[in-house]
Amino acid sequence: GENVEQHPSTLSVQEGDSAVIKCTYSDSASNYFPWYKQELGKGSQLIIDIRSNVGEKKDQRIAVTLNKTAKHFSLHITETQPEDSAVYFCAASITGSARQLTFGSGTQLTVLP
Amino acid sequence: GAVVSQHPSRVICKSGTSVKIECRSLDFQATTMFWYRQFPKKSLMLMATSNEGSKATYEQGVEKDKFLINHASLTLSTLTVTSAHPEDSSFYICSALSGSGTDTQYFGPGTRLTVL
Numbered sequence: 001g002e003n004v005e006q007h008p009s010t011l012s013v014q015e016g017d018s019a020v021i022k023c024t025y026s027d028s029a030s031n032y033f034p035w036y037k038q039e040l041g042k043g044s045q046l047i048i049d050i051r052s053n054v055g056e057k058k059d060q061r062i063a064v065t066l067n068k069t070a071k072h073f074s075l076h077i078t079e080t081q082p083e084d085s086a087v088y089f090c091a092a093s094i095t096g097s098a099r100q101l102t103f104g105s106g107t108q109l110t111v112l113p
Numbered sequence: 114g115a116v117v118s119q120h121p122s123r124v125i126c127k128s129g130t131s132v133k134i135e136c137r138s139l140d141f142q143a144t145t146m147f148w149y150r151q152f153p154k155k156s157l158m159l160m161a162t163s164n165e166g167s168k169a170t171y172e173q174g175v176e177k178d179k180f181l182i183n184h185a186s187l188t189l190s191t192l193t194v195t196s197a198h199p200e201d202s203s204f205y206i207c208s209a210l211s212g213s214g215t216d217t218q219y220f221g222p223g224t225r226l227t228v229l
Contacts, residue, residue: 043220097216
């Protein structure tokens with residue numbers, strides 16, 4: 001089955017700097033890659049996703065890039081703010097949707113003021 | 114956005130007792146809900162897929178008789194941990210699938226189960 005690895009497990013950045021989280025996947029049939037933000041006491045929220053027919057997607061300060069050949073995708077957060085501090089999970093699916101997700105192990109991002 | 118609630122948020126029980134966790138989609142109907150288990154610093158591990166009006170589909174290695182899932186309505190799924198043991202202590206998270214064109218999973222805030 002699919003295996004998703006995520007790095008780093010923890011990441012600290014200064015406010016205003018950029019943060020990059022990387023994930024690799026094993027199943028070349030995977031075609032949907034969402035990123036979730038998990039805050040304490042709240043449900044994980046979808047922050048951005050990308051499908052395999054696109055190499056990059058951007059939404060304000062957040063962007064995701066996908067390299068199908070290398071089977072890896074990355075989350076980029078620019079101009080980080082303290083409220084970006086959370087645990088971020090990547091995931092992959094072969095269904096083209098959120099129906100069958102395999103998650104990475106998560107990254108604890110801390111933005112230092 | 115769509116909201117999913119879980120109750121209770123935290124539960125402590127004695128070994129051998131059963132615990133029920135509720136997952137509700139508050140502002141949308143969900144024919145499909147998922148139950149995950151999350152260990153510290155680990156990823157979310159899918160336990161089972163809950164389909165309204167039918168039996169849940171369990172992932173390999175998950176005991177269906179120990180983790181009973183009921184999805185009796187389009188807004189409620191329950192997970193009952195039967196005869197709980199300390200090794201069942203974990204963070205349990207549910208999600209509901211919104212099929213309104215976006216097919217997005219909306220996650221509940223999770224339930225911390227501690228079995229003494």
